Amino acid sequence: MKLSPYWLDIGVSEQRFTNAITDSTDVLVIGGGLTGLSASLTLASKGTNVTLIESGEIAGEASGRNGGQCNNGTLQDYGSLVKLYGESKAREFYLAYNSAVDNIEQLVRELEIECDFRRNGKLKLASKPGHVERLKRTRDVLQTSGVDPDTKLLSKSDLEQEIQSDVYFAGLLQPLSATLHVGKFCKGLANVAEQKGASICEFTQAQKIVKVENGWLVNTNRGMIRTKSILMATGGSGNTPAHWFKRRVIPVGSFVIVTEPLAESTASALLPEARSYVNTLNIGNYFRLTSDHRLLFGGRAKFAVSNPKSDHQSATILTKTMTTTFPQLKGVGVDYCWGGSVDMSADRMPKLGQCNGIYYAMGYSGHGVQMAVQSGQEIAKHMLGEQTSSPWLNAPWKAIPAYTGKPWFLPFVGWYYQFMDKVD
Numbered sequence: 466m467k468l469s470p471y472w473l474d475i476g477v478s479e480q481r482f483t484n485a486i487t488d489s490t491d492v493l494v495i496g497g498g499l500t501g502l503s504a505s506l507t508l509a510s511k512g513t514n515v516t517l518i519e520s521g522e523i524a525g526e527a528s529g530r531n532g533g534q535c536n537n538g539t540l541q542d543y544g545s546l547v548k549l550y551g552e553s554k555a556r557e558f559y560l561a562y563n564s565a566v567d568n569i570e571q572l573v574r575e576l577e578i579e580c581d582f583r584r585n586g587k588l589k590l591a592s593k594p595g596h597v598e599r600l601k602r603t604r605d606v607l608q609t610s611g612v613d614p615d616t617k618l619l620s621k622s623d624l625e626q627e628i629q630s631d632v633y634f635a636g637l638l639q640p641l642s643a644t645l646h647v648g649k650f651c652k653g654l655a656n657v658a659e660q661k662g663a664s665i666c667e668f669t670q671a672q673k674i675v676k677v678e679n680g681w682l683v684n685t686n687r688g689m690i691r692t693k694s695i696l697m698a699t700g701g702s703g704n705t706p707a708h709w710f711k712r713r714v715i716p717v718g719s720f721v722i723v724t725e726p727l728a729e730s731t732a733s734a735l736l737p738e739a740r741s742y743v744n745t746l747n748i749g750n751y752f753r754l755t756s757d758h759r760l761l762f763g764g765r766a767k768f769a770v771s772n773p774k775s776d777h778q779s780a781t782i783l784t785k786t787m788t789t790t791f792p793q794l795k796g797v798g799v800d801y802c803w804g805g806s807v808d809m810s811a812d813r814m815p816k817l818g819q820c821n822g823i824y825y826a827m828g829y830s831g832h833g834v835q836m837a838v839q840s841g842q843e844i845a846k847h848m849l850g851e852q853t854s855s856p857w858l859n860a861p862w863k864a865i866p867a868y869t870g871k872p873w874f875l876p877f878v879g880w881y882y883q884f885m886d887k888v889d
């Protein structure tokens with residue numbers, strides 16, 4: 466079993482982006498995940514002199530470690546969003562995710578990025594009988610509000626056509642969602658950004674940022690870069706050189722396993738519609754097929770950061786849950802297991818704006834495949850003084866009390882959610 470992401474191993478070239486760093490640039494993008502890549506592409510396409518530095522390899526963190534689910538819909542239930550923010554804001558937030566999925570489809574088509582993009586819908590599966598009513602309420606509100614009118618509720622018997630597992634009680638189908646191969650997509654974005662003139666420098670870590678007249682000096686492990694402006698696109702990896710972000714982004718571990726290739730007939734019997742799937746538990750699971758007929762199965766197996774020990778332990782936990790869900794997969798080999806940090810914000814909303822003159826986009830809270838790309842574009846447009854449509858731009862973002870980058874409270878949150886999953 467490899468303890469590294471399938472997405473960076475299968476179907477992608479070993480091409481590296483190791484330009485020499487320049488002494489000066491107009492915009493320095495820090496972070497080579499989906500946010501940084503899409504911002505760099507947008508800036509370079511508009512003729513801006515842009516350099517992207519990435520401390521590891523392109524897509525080496527969350528952007529190449531996720532489930533490859535490009536879902537519409539907000540993380541929070543739409544009804545709760547309406548209660549918290551009012552109908553008009555909730556609608557804006559929800560529609561932003563719809564358009565973020567459309568945006569990926571359009572980019573894939575226009576830039577001709579081969580990345581197995583498929584608009585096959587998301588099925589949210591009720592893990593307990595009591596959750597069926599909740600899905601029904603969500604279906605009703607999404608239909609009546611008109612934000613996702615084609616959403617359908619599938620009964621337990623409807624699920625027989627959808628999934629070869631009898632552990633679920635109903636499903637909510639949201640047809641606008643998609644899946645893609647994130648490794649191929651990220652490499653594709655990087656290539657086009659370079660063709661448009663962006664300079665991408667892997668293995669270049671920003672270590673210190675100093676304000677100087679007309680811009681910034683950024684100290685990296687490969688030398689000093691002078692820049693007029695900075696975009697911080699450092700996600701949830703916790704390596705940002707700016708303390709301000711460490712007090713606001715919470716890195717939460719999530720883990721993924723990928724099986725060996727299944728026979729095509731086994732895979733299509735298991736999940737005939739090859740959608741993206743999530744369940745309704747707080748500490749839930751997500752899964753999907755890959756284009757070479759493997760099952761990818763993920764979840765918050767452990768409240769831990771990714772390292773070889775916790776990856777191995779997570780592989781054991783996830784394999785057990787996978788075979789409880791699909792007993793027919795007992796004995797199937799697991800070829801990959803990896804973990805990554807989800808970039809949570811306290812209110813689980815994306816964050817885009819400017820702090821002390823440094824621009825940022827992050828905090829997608831586990832829904833970043835589509836939103837990181839959209840937010841990278843939006844913040845790039847904002848930096849150029851153009852009109853943007855992000856409902857989150859420049860929203861206030863408070864520091865989390867008693868938090869400086871080490872999420873000491875996560876075990877307590879974990880216990881709370883475990884308890885809620887037992888009683889709810």
Ligand SMILES: Cc1cc2nc3c(=O)[nH]c(=O)nc-3n(C[C@H](O)[C@H](O)[C@H](O)COP(=O)(O)OP(=O)(O)OC[C@H]3O[C@@H](n4cnc5c(N)ncnc54)[C@H](O)[C@@H]3O)c2cc1C
Pocket residue numbers: 495496497498499500501518519520521522523524525526527528529530531532533534535536669670671672698699700701702703704705706719720721763804805806807808826827829830831832833834835836837
């Ligand atoms: C296991 C897992 C599963 C997920 N599943 C899904 C999913 O199925 N669907 C979905 O929508 N979302 C999912 N997400 C969330 C999604 O992957 C992220 O929200 C998204 O990729 C964030 O992109 P980003 O570019 O902002 O951050 P990242 O991809 O984390 O990129 C930030 C980059 O900045 C670099 N960096 C950090 N500090 C420095 C520095 N000082 N100098 C230079 N570079 C630096 C890092 O090395 C990193 O590559 C998942 C996340 C994880 C971890």
